[in-house]
Amino acid sequence: MAEKKQKMLKVTWVKSAIGYNKKQALIIEALGLKKLNQTKVLPDNDAIRGSLFHVKHLVKVEEVK
Secondary structure (H helix, E strand, O other): OOOOOOOEEEEEEEEOOOOOHHHHHHHHOOOOOOOOEEEEEOOOOOHHHHHHHHOOOOOOEEEOO
């Protein structure tokens, strides 16, 4: 049987968290983003999507095929 290929999300941090709620800065850090304009490829699951919802104004999200 063929394995299912897990969907992935490409997340880029595009706007500083300065001036926003401290919780949002902690979410950015928890996603593994350390510097502005850094990109990470993360698994597409409910936990990641929930985190991204809270910082959607600070990041750019694309689906990776």
